[in-house]
Amino acid sequence: xxxxxxxxxxxxxxxxxxxxxxxxxxxxxxxxxxxxxxxxxxxxxxxxxxxxxxxxxxxxxxxxxxxxxxxxx
Amino acid sequence: xxxxxxxxxxxxxxxxxxxxxxxxxxxxxxxxxxxxxxxxxxxxxxxxxxxxxxxxxxxxxxxxxxxxxxxxxxxxxxxxxxxxxxxxxxxxxxxxxxxxxxxxxxxxxxxxxxxxxxxxxxxxxxxxxxxxxxxxxxxxxxxxxxxxxxxxxxxxxxxxxxxxxxxxxxxxxxxxxxxxxxxxxxxxxxxxxxxxxxxxxxxxxxxxxxxxxxxxxxxxxxxxxxxxxxxxxxxxxxxxxxxxxxxxxxxxxxxxxxxxxxxxxxxxxxxxxxxxxxxxxxxxxxxxxxxxxxxxxxxxxxxxxxxxxxxxxxxxxxxxxxxxxxxxxxxxxxxxxxxxxxxxxxxxxxxxxxxxxxxxxxxxxxxxxxxxxxxxxxxxxxxxxxxxxxxxxxxxxxxxxxxxxxxxxxxxxxxxxxxxxxxxxxxx
Numbered sequence: 001x002x003x004x005x006x007x008x009x010x011x012x013x014x015x016x017x018x019x020x021x022x023x024x025x026x027x028x029x030x031x032x033x034x035x036x037x038x039x040x041x042x043x044x045x046x047x048x049x050x051x052x053x054x055x056x057x058x059x060x061x062x063x064x065x066x067x068x069x070x071x072x073x
Numbered sequence: 074x075x076x077x078x079x080x081x082x083x084x085x086x087x088x089x090x091x092x093x094x095x096x097x098x099x100x101x102x103x104x105x106x107x108x109x110x111x112x113x114x115x116x117x118x119x120x121x122x123x124x125x126x127x128x129x130x131x132x133x134x135x136x137x138x139x140x141x142x143x144x145x146x147x148x149x150x151x152x153x154x155x156x157x158x159x160x161x162x163x164x165x166x167x168x169x170x171x172x173x174x175x176x177x178x179x180x181x182x183x184x185x186x187x188x189x190x191x192x193x194x195x196x197x198x199x200x201x202x203x204x205x206x207x208x209x210x211x212x213x214x215x216x217x218x219x220x221x222x223x224x225x226x227x228x229x230x231x232x233x234x235x236x237x238x239x240x241x242x243x244x245x246x247x248x249x250x251x252x253x254x255x256x257x258x259x260x261x262x263x264x265x266x267x268x269x270x271x272x273x274x275x276x277x278x279x280x281x282x283x284x285x286x287x288x289x290x291x292x293x294x295x296x297x298x299x300x301x302x303x304x305x306x307x308x309x310x311x312x313x314x315x316x317x318x319x320x321x322x323x324x325x326x327x328x329x330x331x332x333x334x335x336x337x338x339x340x341x342x343x344x345x346x347x348x349x350x351x352x353x354x355x356x357x358x359x360x361x362x363x364x365x366x367x368x369x370x371x372x373x374x375x376x377x378x379x380x381x382x383x384x385x386x387x388x389x390x391x392x393x394x395x396x397x398x399x400x401x402x403x404x405x406x407x408x409x410x411x412x413x414x415x416x417x418x419x420x421x422x423x424x425x426x427x428x429x430x431x432x433x434x435x436x437x438x439x440x441x442x443x444x445x446x447x448x449x450x451x452x453x454x455x456x457x458x459x460x461x462x463x464x465x466x467x468x469x470x471x472x473x474x475x476x477x478x479x480x481x482x483x484x485x486x487x488x489x490x491x492x493x494x495x496x497x498x499x500x501x
Contacts (some may be wrong), residue, residue: 019338023230034238054469
């Protein structure tokens with residue numbers, strides 16, 4: 001019997017960090033966008049929130065691209 | 074292709090049928106939460122998943138070198154063994170679909186191969202310790218890993234978005250969920266269609282049609298991809314229902330966290346050398362994100378039945394495959410008998426499913442009464458019937474209608490009142 005604890009541990013750690021980081025980023029993006037929408041509704045604008053949101057979404061898109069790369073490779 | 078014998082022809086068709094059941098059994102993995110949170114309409118969701126499965130089948134050139142992952146000694150494998158294994162796997166897949174339980178199609182195939190090998194060459198053909206490290210341990214690890222990841226991610230996303238309007242963010246969450254579900258579908262097509270290609274290729278090699286080590290011919294790749302896509306498009310609505318609504322109730326943020334967690338765990342596990350079943354990962358992440366919000370609840374009675382089904386997958390598919398292998402060993406009439414039994418068994422299960430049909434129109438309905446769905450007598454193999462008696466009655470049973478209209482705090486009171494001996498094991 002040869003249980004690969006190292007591989008299991010790595011999978012656990014990587015999955016945990018990546019999931020939480022991605023979901024966190026995406027949520028920040030959503031929150032940023034909703035701030036922008038709220039600001040627009042009251043006649044103003046929130047450029048920082050908007051830029052930050054797009055940066056978050058870009059990072060998430062990069063993660064998805066990396067995922068597709070992993071599937072193909 | 075002129076050398077293809079009747080038996081080989083039957084095996085190829087059977088392998089494609091298995092691929093098809095694999096597709097509709099696993100649609101739920103990618104699309105159950107997407108459908109239940111309303112991110113996509115049911116038909117749109119399965120169509121998208123089908124296309125991505127088809128694409129996935131063509132993406133990778135890395136054909137499964139070994140169809141059993143070292144579980145059995147494949148050097149002495151015969152065409153009859155492959156046939157018997159597929160019969161066991163198909164019947165188990167159809168049966169778990171009938172009772173609406175998500176279970177691993179790969180494990181069903183492994184079980185079939187083990188059972189058929191045990192019957193044909195005895196215990197020496199099976200690698201016992203690999204069974205533990207490749208099947209049992211991952212079955213325990215997958216829901217824990219995916220569940221914890223999805224649980225923490227859900228907590229985080231609720232905390233970060235706590236000050237925003239729920240309606241304003243729901244659209245964003247749904248978009249994110251669709252992306253994650255797409256990744257799961259793509260990965261599924263690549264892995265599972267490859268598996269069928271591996272099985273057909275191995276059958277062709279054992280039938281001396283292909284040279285050992287040959288790549289699968291184009292028609293094998295195309296037919297395997299099409300079979301899994303068709304199965305996915307048909308949609309295993311019963312399982313989608315269990316995963317999307319039966320285990321817990323998900324809001325868009327939870328659906329997004331669950332699906333992202335599942336996609337991450339699947340990709341991480343398949344690329345870091347510790348393969349986890351897609352089905353078990355997705356079930357785990359759904360439960361994790363279901364538990365995360367305040368008052369979040371998982372229906373442990375349904376979850377327990379699902380865990381029991383996971384435990385039974387290997388022995389049940391193995392028992393059917395062993396019986397099938399015993400019959401095919403009797404000669405041509407035996408092979409014919411197995412083929413007829415397979416068709417009859419599948420037909421009986423399908424007939425039983427028509428009594429309480431679940432399709433895209435009622436997959437997210439609240440008051441579907443499942444009570445009369447399981448008809449174990451329809452299963453032709455007595456061994457399985459007895460074994461499966463433990464997992465009936467079916468999941469996703471009629472929840473009290475108020476479960477879906479009350480707030481999260483009230484849901485806690487709807488916890489299954491029956492003391493469940495398996496609950497400690499299930500509360501992972």
